[in-house]
Structure formats: structure tokens, C-alpha cells
Amino acid sequence: xxxxxxxxxxxxxxxxxxxxxxxxxxxxxxxxxxxxxxxxxxxxxxxxxxxxxxxxxxxxxxxxxxxxxxxxxxxxxxxxxxxxxxxxxxxxxxxxxxxxxxxxxxxxxxxxxxxxxxxxxxxxxxxxxxxxxxxxxxxxxxxxxxxxxxxxxxxxxxxxxxxxxxxxxxxxxxxxxxxxxxxxxxxxxxxxxxxxxxxxxxxxxxxxxxxxxxxxxxxxxxxxxxxxxxxxxxxxxxxxxxxxxxxxxxxxxxxxxxxxxxxxxxxxxxxxxxxxxxxxxxxxxxxxxxxxxxxxxxxxxxxxxxxxxxxxxxxxxxxxxxxxxxxxxxxxxxxxxxxxxxxxxxxxxxxxxxxxxxxxxxxxxxxxxxxxxxxxxxxxxxxxxxxxxxxxxxxxxxxxxxxxxxxxxx
Amino acid sequence: xxxxxxxxxxxxxxxxxxxxxxxxxxxxxxxxxxxxxxxxxxxxxxxxxxxxxxxxxxxxxxxxxxxxxxxxxxxxxxxxxxxxxxxxxxxxxxxxxxxxxxxxxxxxxxxxxxxxxxxxxxxxxxxxxxxxxxxxxxxxxxxxxxxxxxxxxxxxxxxxxxxxxxxxxxxxxxxxxxxxxxxxxxxxxxxxxxxxxxxxxxxxxxxxxxxxxxxxxxxxxxxxxxxxxxxxxxxxxxxxxxxxxxxxxxxxxxxxxxxxxxxxxxxxxxxxxxxxxxxxxxxxxxxxxxxxxxxxxxxxxxxxxxxxxxxxxxxxxxxxxxxxxxxxxxxxxxxxxxxxxxxxxxxxxxxxxxxxxxxxxxxxxxxxxxxxxxxxxxxxxxxxxxxxxxxxxxxxxxxxxxxxxxxxxxxxxxxxxxxxxxxxxxxxxxxxxxxxxxxxxxxxxxxxxxxxxxxxxxxxxxxxxxxx
Ligand code: HDD
Ligand code: HEM
Ligand code: HEM
Numbered sequence: 001x002x003x004x005x006x007x008x009x010x011x012x013x014x015x016x017x018x019x020x021x022x023x024x025x026x027x028x029x030x031x032x033x034x035x036x037x038x039x040x041x042x043x044x045x046x047x048x049x050x051x052x053x054x055x056x057x058x059x060x061x062x063x064x065x066x067x068x069x070x071x072x073x074x075x076x077x078x079x080x081x082x083x084x085x086x087x088x089x090x091x092x093x094x095x096x097x098x099x100x101x102x103x104x105x106x107x108x109x110x111x112x113x114x115x116x117x118x119x120x121x122x123x124x125x126x127x128x129x130x131x132x133x134x135x136x137x138x139x140x141x142x143x144x145x146x147x148x149x150x151x152x153x154x155x156x157x158x159x160x161x162x163x164x165x166x167x168x169x170x171x172x173x174x175x176x177x178x179x180x181x182x183x184x185x186x187x188x189x190x191x192x193x194x195x196x197x198x199x200x201x202x203x204x205x206x207x208x209x210x211x212x213x214x215x216x217x218x219x220x221x222x223x224x225x226x227x228x229x230x231x232x233x234x235x236x237x238x239x240x241x242x243x244x245x246x247x248x249x250x251x252x253x254x255x256x257x258x259x260x261x262x263x264x265x266x267x268x269x270x271x272x273x274x275x276x277x278x279x280x281x282x283x284x285x286x287x288x289x290x291x292x293x294x295x296x297x298x299x300x301x302x303x304x305x306x307x308x309x310x311x312x313x314x315x316x317x318x319x320x321x322x323x324x325x326x327x328x329x330x331x332x333x334x335x336x337x338x339x340x341x342x343x344x345x346x347x348x349x350x351x352x353x354x355x356x357x358x359x360x361x362x363x364x365x366x367x368x369x370x371x372x373x374x375x376x377x378x379x380x381x382x383x384x385x386x387x388x389x390x391x392x393x394x395x396x397x398x399x400x401x402x403x404x405x406x407x408x409x410x
Numbered sequence: 411x412x413x414x415x416x417x418x419x420x421x422x423x424x425x426x427x428x429x430x431x432x433x434x435x436x437x438x439x440x441x442x443x444x445x446x447x448x449x450x451x452x453x454x455x456x457x458x459x460x461x462x463x464x465x466x467x468x469x470x471x472x473x474x475x476x477x478x479x480x481x482x483x484x485x486x487x488x489x490x491x492x493x494x495x496x497x498x499x500x501x502x503x504x505x506x507x508x509x510x511x512x513x514x515x516x517x518x519x520x521x522x523x524x525x526x527x528x529x530x531x532x533x534x535x536x537x538x539x540x541x542x543x544x545x546x547x548x549x550x551x552x553x554x555x556x557x558x559x560x561x562x563x564x565x566x567x568x569x570x571x572x573x574x575x576x577x578x579x580x581x582x583x584x585x586x587x588x589x590x591x592x593x594x595x596x597x598x599x600x601x602x603x604x605x606x607x608x609x610x611x612x613x614x615x616x617x618x619x620x621x622x623x624x625x626x627x628x629x630x631x632x633x634x635x636x637x638x639x640x641x642x643x644x645x646x647x648x649x650x651x652x653x654x655x656x657x658x659x660x661x662x663x664x665x666x667x668x669x670x671x672x673x674x675x676x677x678x679x680x681x682x683x684x685x686x687x688x689x690x691x692x693x694x695x696x697x698x699x700x701x702x703x704x705x706x707x708x709x710x711x712x713x714x715x716x717x718x719x720x721x722x723x724x725x726x727x728x729x730x731x732x733x734x735x736x737x738x739x740x741x742x743x744x745x746x747x748x749x750x751x752x753x754x755x756x757x758x759x760x761x762x763x764x765x766x767x768x769x770x771x772x773x774x775x776x777x778x779x780x781x782x783x784x785x786x787x788x789x790x791x792x793x794x795x796x797x798x799x800x801x802x803x804x805x806x807x808x809x810x811x812x813x814x815x816x817x818x819x820x821x822x823x824x825x826x827x828x829x830x831x832x833x834x835x836x837x838x839x840x841x842x843x844x845x846x847x848x849x850x851x852x853x854x855x856x857x858x859x860x861x862x863x864x865x866x867x868x869x870x871x872x873x874x875x876x877x878x
Contacts, residue, residue, distance in 0.1 A: 054537045057489055057529035065522040067496055071507055072515025079419065079508035082500025086819045093497040094832055100490030101839045104483040108846035148418030149504045150818035296512030296588070303516050303590045311523035318530045318553075331537045369656050371715075374598065378660070382605055385656060389609070389649045393457070397645040400763055401461055404637035405469050 004295035006305050007073035008278070008285075011066050016274050018062035020177060020267040023170065025056045027178030029099070029126030030171065031201060032119055040197060045119065047194050048178075049106060051185045054326055056103065058319065060096075072304050074294040076147060077285045081136070084145045084152030088132040088163075095129030098122075127171055134170030138163030141277055142224035143287045161223040165216040172212050176205035177266050180250070184259030188329055199254060202262075206251040213247070213273075230280025239279065243272035354395045361388040417583075419508040422818035426826075430502045430816050433826045437495050438794060440833050443787050444488040446618075448528070449562060449611030451481045452535075452554040454619065454643055459548055472852060473639050475539055477619075482536045483843050487836065489529070494829075501825070506805050506815035509585060513578045514568045516590040521564035528557035559608065566604045567594040573797065574599035574668045575806050599668055602661040603797070609650045609657060610793065613752065614786045616647025621783035622848070624776040635852050641769065644779060647786075648756035655753055658746070659712065665800075666713035669807065670722040671731065672800040675738040677709055678702075679723045686710050686721040691743065694735045733802040741795035748789040752782055 001009070028048040032041075071078040082089055102122035109115040135158040139145055142162040145152050157163075179202035186194035221228040230236055250265035283290045295301060325331060361384045368381025424430065455477045462470035496518070499507055531553040538547050571577070577593025579586045594600075623631075623640035666673045673679075678694035679686055686709040692702020710719040724732050755778050762770045769775075805812040 054533040057486065057533065058526060060489060060493070061522060061525045061529055064493065064496055064525060065519075067500075068515060068518035068522050071500065071511040072519050073512070075511035075515070076419070076508045078500055078511065079504035082497070082507075083504035083817045083819055086501050086817070086821070086825075089497055089501060090825055090828075093494050093501075094828065096493050097490045097832055097836060100486050100493075101836050104486040105839050105843040105846075107479070107483070108843045110846075149420075149422055149508070151418065154820060296515075297586075300512045300516065300588050300590050304519055307516060307520050311520065311526075315523055315526050318527055322530045322534060325534060325538075330541055365653075366656055369660055373663075373715075379601075382601070382657070382660075385653050386605065389612070389646070389653055392649040393646045396649070396760070396763060397457060397642050398461060399767075400641040400645055401470070401638050402465075403767060404641045404769070405467055405634045 002292060003298065003301050003305075004073075004292045007069050007295070007301060008291055010305070010308055011069050011073075012274055012278055014062050014066040014069065016267075016271040018059070018066060019170075019173070019270050019274065021055070021059035022062060023130060023174035023270070024177040024181050025052050025059055025174075026126045026130045026171075027174030027176065028052050028182060029123045030175040031178060031182075031198075033123035033127070040193070043191075043194060044182075044197065047186060047191070048182060049103075051182055052103075054322065054331055058322060060100075069304060069308070073296050073301060074285060074291075075296060077289060077294045079149065080147050080151070080286055080289075081140060081145055083148075083150040084154070084157050085136045085139050086150070087154060088136040088139070088158045092129050092132040092136070095125040095132060098125035099129060130170040130174050131167040134167035135159075135163035137170075137277075138166035140286070141166070141227050141281070142220070143226055145286050147286055147289050161219045162227070165212075165219040169209070169212050169216050172205065172209040173270060176202065176209045177270070179205050180254060180259060180262050180266050183254070183257075184263055187257070187259055188327075195257075199257060199259075202254045203251065206247070206254060210244075210247055210251070213244070227280060230282075231276060233280070236276045236279035239272040239276035243269045243276065246272060351395070354391060358388060358391040358395050361385070361391060419505050421505065421814040422816065424813070424816040424818060424822070426822040427813055427816050429822045429826045431812065433822070433829060434498055434502055435795075435798070436826075436829065436833065437491065437498055438798075439791050440836070441488065441491040441495055442790060442794060443614060444484055444491060445562075446611040446614035446790070447481065447484040448488050449558040449608060450615035450646070451477065451484065451619075452532070452551060452558060453612075454615070454646070455481060456548065456551045456555060457642060458638075459551065463544060463548060469634050469638055472635065476847065476850075476852070477639075478536050478539070480844060480847050482532065483847070484840070485528075485532055487840055489525075491836070492525075501819075502817055502822075503805065503815045504817050506810060509583070509810065509815075510578075510806055513575075513585060513588050513590060513593050514571050517564045517568040517571075517594045521561055524557045524561040524564060527553050528561060531557070558611075562608055562611070563600075563604055566607055567597070567600050569797070570597050570600035570603050572805065573603075573801055573807050575809055580809055599664060602657065602664050606654070606657045606661050606793070609654050610786075610790050612650045613647050613654060614783075614790050616643040616650065617752070617779065617786045618783035620644035620647065621780040624779035627776045628773060628780070637769070640779075644759060645763075647752075647782075648759045651749070651752040651756040655749055658749060663713060663715075666721070669800070671724065671727050672733065672738070673713060674722060674724045674726075675733045675735045675800055676742045676796065678735055678739050679709065679721060681723040681725055682720065683723065684710070684718050684720045686719075686723075688712070694739055699739075731803060733800050738796055738800045741792040741799065745789045745792040745796060748785050748792070752786060752789070755779070755782055 028051065032045050032048060067078075070081075098121055102118050102125065106115075106118050106122065109118050138160070139152075139157045139162075142160065144157040144160065144163075179198050183195055183198035183202055186192075186198055217231075220231070231240055246265050246269035250262045250269060253259075253262035253265055283292070285291050285294045296304075365381050365384030365388055368377055369385055370381075372378035372381055455474050458470045458474035458477065462468070462474060499511075531550050534542075534550040535547065535554060538550055542550065571593050574597055575593070576597055577589045577591075589596075620640050620643045623636045626632075626636050627640065662673070662676075665676070677686070677688060678692070678699040680698050687704045687706045688708040689699040689702030689704050692699040694700075707717040710721055711717045713719065713721060724735070758770065758775065759779075762768070801807055803811050803813070805815045
């Protein structure tokens, strides 16, 4: 692997994470649309919103991560892809906005009509977005994005058999993953009714996804000659077969209600297919543009790789903490109510030393910032000003809050 | 050379450049006020929680809990509007991205980690109420505050680079010798923009939040809950506003040094002059400022600390390299005018507090606080118009013109119109949810007297959800 390929690997990791985690968030909404409105559907809806709540924003960031690495490391490829595939990306962006907004407001819905409207927007946008992103991937994979500013066809670059096959597969995979996760969450929370109903959905979706994947391969082999040859060639064939095997295995795991294992199996199946795609295209990123040609210069690549490595040092434990809390069911627990009453120590109105320090930072900050023409003197001035705002907020804010909190009018 | 063989990212003919710019500007105008809450609201919530932890007074805890719900909703909307902006970089400006993204892209790559941290810990914080120990819960909020800062740092490093590009060599339309760290963080344009925007975040979120309770005060809701919720954000905004003037002066000096054309546009200064004046109000007619109130030598003094300093006028560059002067000038004067008014209001509040230890009693004070929120948003947008429109016609100052950056794709007006509709829906939805959250009855544990008047028929779903 060359230096130029490392960011691509990082992008693929991000893409898999987005497909597996973000995809499941989209899929959870799918199940709200599918099916009748009955007592069970309300419980399923609540379960899905609740499961998604703490994680969907973090899961969404994987998309930003992939984009940012793409444009930093392969600027020409990024610009070509977005300018040609303008329509599906715009649809996806609108879908993301509608979905996020619907999520933000769902907690406030009270009446049935409000709930229905919000759910409808949420579900439709949750299907539209992965479908649109899938068609874009299909357009890239089938070689329909030439290098250049909007050089490809605005319509046929994403309205074509491969794009639609990938789009449908993206929606189906998300629905399958979601059903598996939700069944697992329900089992953990001891909700037998929900476990049964999501298990049934997972089995149905698993079968459907398998059939669609096979149909997709057929479509690709008719529509995209190069991609087919790539996929059936060594070494891409290996992950393709692996993905099929992992897919079959997870369906069996779901059948046995081994949801945790199925969670990882399903993720592996998705990861394998993404890897297969990358290997099939190697060494080209876009037709006539190899990864090496598309890559930014050495300093940019090195800085990106080092930056991601340093970021990972923070990210990995943070994600582990969040998913640990979620998967151990900490957020499902009955809220404990506030801790016992505190000693009732009233905040001192305004401690003198704090007040004097605050005034000192002001006296230092203003003249230095006004007079200095740069350099360390200016830096001291600006830091003093920021310290003034922070310390002053603590000093005056806590004093004012104490007075304001007293029952009689202050 | 044949047209078909033109370089892949050669400038294209985009009939709808104006719409593309409007689309970009619209998306910023929606994202940036939301982001102010991402910057400042976590700090407000933590401050309340800290007061609760110290005193045990349940009022603080109730406020922190209720605010954290609004925080989560606003964060979600901030995330998705930011996503649109990222997409738009590719959808609207492929020429710019293809040529320069390897120089500044690192800023966004690092920012992604900031977003991860913010999203992860905001979730732990909001879903962790009563489910984590009090200490762990408070600590979970700290990374959110830090990430609000680093997120601003990263994205503003990109904007500062566009305004004052460095860290690369540019020959024949090609970028070579890229030094990404120097480009992003070795650029002193970054620092005033960062500090000015960061303070703006506290000013906007502070006045908007305080304004809600000031309106409540005017309608007779003056209990401890409302008073505390008014006073804390107001204090922060009142301290930040006067400081913002000092920082704005620093910003203007940096602009004078690095972007003389932008400075000339801010003041409508046509000819290069020694001892240049400032004009208040008035209108630039293409030659000079008419009907303005001149303040002699003030521009030289403010920009260079010397009443006789030479200030470059617009005449130094050809007409097609000048920004639209009136847009920039009106925006700048609006920001400064509002900035001075906010600082005056802040001083009233601080002086009354320091001398009398109470809130002012005149209803005019509360009306002013209620108006200060929307006005500070106007100042925020006006400031960004100053910076971004003042940079025109360049997208990368001095290196690439905006028209050379734009996409060659058709359908920009369709995108613009759709986005207008989507944002209208988004704004309506945000207003609706905030009202809903605010209407849920205030219940303060162990303090029946603290319960605010319950609005008939008001929804309380959010509270219910928690109890389950
Ligand atoms: C609440 C908002 C707010 C307030 C009260 C002010 N500003 Fe501001 N200003 C902004 C919010 C803002 C901003 C956050 O919108 C900008 C856009 C780019 C930036 O760095 O900050 C800005 C930019 C900006 C610029 C251009 C910087 C550049 O292009 O690099 C100047 C010269 C000033 N401001 C000057 C001032 C002065 C002299 C003020 C005093 C009254 C002032 N601002 C109040
Ligand atoms: C990264 C940080 C950036 C920030 C914070 C920023 C901010 C803004 C803001 C606030 C506006 C004006 C909003 C209004 O008019 O209401 C604006 C306008 C604009 N921005 Fe930026 N911008 C950034 C990057 C970019 C990029 C990457 C581009 C792409 C080329 C861009 C191109 C434009 C254009 C074309 C306009 C419209 C100017 C006009 O109407 O004449 N900006 N930007
Ligand atoms: C003044 C300039 C800007 C500041 C201070 C800023 C800051 C922030 C902050 C604090 C957030 C977190 C969400 C929230 O708190 O609401 C956010 C979200 C986001 N911003 Fe901005 N932003 C600015 C402009 C931009 C620009 C120009 C872009 C892209 C071109 C952008 C892209 C994003 C993205 C993609 C997100 C979502 C991240 C996520 O998924 O969590 N922002 N921004």
C-alpha cells in the first residue's frame, strides 16, 4: 500500500462505520413506515426512537469524516463526484435536514396528528437519504463520473441500473441492520413482545436483502462491465464471497436469537462488500484517474494521516464510553431522581479576590489589545479579555443567580 | 485548444452564479445562529448544574435539565444544517475544492473529531440525567464545551485562510508546495476571527435566552425560576458585549493590514488618503460617500493608530476587483451600531447590579433585553456579510475569483428554491419545538411554591418521556 492509498483506507473505514451505524438509524425509521398502525406499532416506534436517541448524531459524523478526508486527500475526485452527482447528493442533503429536524421535534409531539406528520417526514426522509447516497455510489462504481467540473451527465450518472440496485440495497441493508439491533436492544431490555416482532422483521429483511444482493450482482454484470470484471477477479472475489457467507451466517444467528453475534456478523457482511468494491476498482478512483494521480501532495497526506491518528486517540475511548453505556442499558434504566438534597450552602454573593482578579484582567486586557500590534503582547491582552469574561461570569453570575433564586423579589 | 480538451476544472460559464452565492449565504445564515447555541449553551447549562451541585437549590437543577432538552434539539438542527454546508462545498464550488482543498481540508478533517466529541458527550450528558452519578454527569458536559471551542477554531481556520491565504505556492492555476499546518494555524487572521466569533456565540445565545425570560417578566412571570434563567445568560452576554468592541477594533486593524480593499469598502473610501475620515451612515454612490457624517482622520487613527496614516482607497484596484461597497458598508455599520447599543445596555445592567445588587425595575430594560437577542443575530449575520462579501470577488483572496470556483452543473435555481422551502420548514419546526419545550410546566422538586402557572392544555410529553 502506498502513502496515497492510506487516506482511502481511512475513508473506507468511515464508510463502513457510516453504513453499519448510520445505516441502521435510517433503517429504524423504515420500520415505522412499514406495517399497520396498531398497538404494537406504537411500542415499536417508541423503541426505535429511544434506541436511536443517544447515538444517531455521533453516527452521522462518520459521513462528515468521509467527506472531509475525501476532499483533503483527493480534491479532484471529490470535486468531480459532487459536481456530476449533484442531484442525488442534493436529495440526500435535503433528506438529512428533514430527518434531523423531524428527530429534533418528535419529543414535543403530543397530539396524534402531530405525531403522524413528524413520523411520516422522518420515515420518508430516512428512506430517501440512503437511497440517494446509494445511487451516487452506484454512479461512481459503474464509471459514470468523469474527471472534471460537472463533466458527467446530470441524470444518467445516477438514474441507471447499477445506481438503483445499490440504492435499493442500501435501504434494505439499513432495514435489516436496524431490525437486528432493535431486536437485540429489546431482548436486553427484557421486552419480549418487541424482541419477537423485530426478530421476525430481521428474518424477513435478511432474506430480502440476500435476494436483492444477488439481483444486484446480476444487474451490475449486465450494466457495468468493468465493475463486474473487477468484482469477480482475485482478490475482490474473496470479500464478495465472504460477504455472502457472513450474510447467511447472521440470518442463522438471528434465527437462534443470538442478536449480539448477529450484530457483528451483519456489520462484517457490509464491511466486506465495501472492501470488495474498493479492490474491484483498484487502482482507479474515477475512470482515467488512479488513486496516486488523484492524491494530494505528501505534506497534506501525512498531516491528514497523523491528524486522524491523533483524533482516534480521543475518538476511540469516547465512542467506547458511549456505546458501552448504551449497550449495557444504562440509558434504559429508570431515572433515579436527583441525588439527596445538598447541604444548602448558599453561594457567596461575590468573593472579593475573584472580583479583584476579574478587574485586573480587564485592566490588563483592554490596553494591551488596543495598543499591541501583534505578537505575544497582543496574545496576553486577548487572553486577559477572555479571562475577564469567564471570571466575571462566574463572579457576577453566581452572585446574581443567588439573589434571583431567593423567594422574595430581589 | 479545443473546448473539449480544456482542463477538467477550467472556469465554466455558470448562468446562475448569483443564485449559487445566495444559496451559500442562505445556508450560512441558517447555520451560524444555531451554532452560537452549540458554542455557548453547554456552558450555560453546566453553570446552572454547578450552582445546583454547590447549593442544592433545586431551581438550578430544573433550569439545567430543561435547557439541556432545548440544547439537544438545537444541536440536532445545527448538525444537519452544517452537513448541508459541507455538501455545498462540492455541489456549488467544485473549482475551488479541486484546486485548494488539499491546502485547507485538514481543518475540516480535524473538525470532524471535534464534532464526534461534541455529539458523543452531548448524548451522554442529556441522556445521563439521573442515570449517572452527579459528578460523572457534570464531567460529561465539559468535553461538549471544549468541542464547541475547537469546532469553531477549525472551521474558522479555513475561513481565515480564504481571507488571508498562505502556506502554498500558486503558479499557472496550480497549487504546489502545500504546507497545511502553516496555512491553517500559522495565519494570524485566524485569531481575531476566532475570538470575535466565539464571543459572538456567547452574546447571541446569551441575549436570546435572556430575552425569552425578559418577555416572560413583562408578562408577569417573575418567579425565582424565571429570574435565575434571565440573569445568568444576561450576565455572560453583558460581560462579553463591551469586550466585543475591543476585539472588533483589533479585527479592523488586521483587515487594514491584510485586506486593504476590504477596509476601503467598509468605509467607502475611494481615494488613497493620509488622515482618512470615517463617515457615519450615508451612501456610497460609486465615487464617494454622500449624506454621511464625516469624522475627520478617525479611520487612520482606528486602523493604524496614527491620525495621519495613509489608507489605501478603492482606486488602488481595478473596478472588477472591488467588492459591492454598499452591501459591505451597510453591513459593517449595522454590526458596529448594534455592537455599541448592546454594550450600552450591558453597562446599564452591570452598573445596577454592582451598585444595588438587584435587577433594574423599569419595563424598558426588559423590553431592551428582549430586543437585544434578535439584534445580536442581526449583528452576527451582518458581521459575516462584512467578512464574506467584503472578500468578493475573490473566493481565495487574491488567488481565485468566485466565478472561477462555481459548478458547471445545471439546475442551481431549482436547488436554491428547494432549499428556501426546506429552511422555511426547518425554522418553523425549531420555533415550534422550542415553544413546546418552554410550555411544559415548570416543576421544582420539593418546592410547590416554585411551580409556575400551568398553561391550560399545555403539552408535557418531554417530561413524560423521562419518567418512563
Ligand atoms: C454579536 C455579534 C457581533 C458584534 C456585536 C460585533 N461583531 Fe464584528 N463580526 C461579527 C460579530 C459581531 C462576526 C462574528 O459575525 C464576524 C464575521 C467574521 C468574524 O470574524 O466575526 C465579524 C466581523 C467583523 C470584522 C471583519 C473581520 C474580518 O473580515 O476579518 C470587523 C472589522 C468587525 N467585526 C468589527 C466590529 C466592531 C468594531 C464591533 C463593535 C462594535 C463589532 N464588530 C461588533
Ligand atoms: C469555512 C468557513 C466559512 C464561513 C464561516 C463562511 C461564512 C459565510 C457567510 C456568513 C456568508 C454571508 C452570509 C450572508 O450573506 O447572509 C458567506 C457568504 C459566502 N460565502 Fe462563505 N464562509 C466560509 C467558507 C466559504 C467557502 C468554502 C466558500 C466557497 C467557495 C464560500 C463562499 C461564499 C460565497 C460565494 C458567499 C456569498 C457572497 C455573496 O453573496 O456575494 N464561503 N460565507
Ligand atoms: C462561523 C463559522 C462556523 C462555526 C463557528 C461553526 C461551528 C459549528 C458547531 C459548534 C457545530 C456543532 C453543531 C451545533 O453546535 O449546532 C457545527 C456543526 C457543523 N458545521 Fe459548522 N460552523 C461554522 C461554519 C461551518 C461551515 C462553513 C461548514 C462547512 C462548510 C460547517 C460544517 C458543519 C458541519 C458538517 C456540522 C455538523 C457536524 C456534525 O455532524 O456533528 N460549519 N458547526
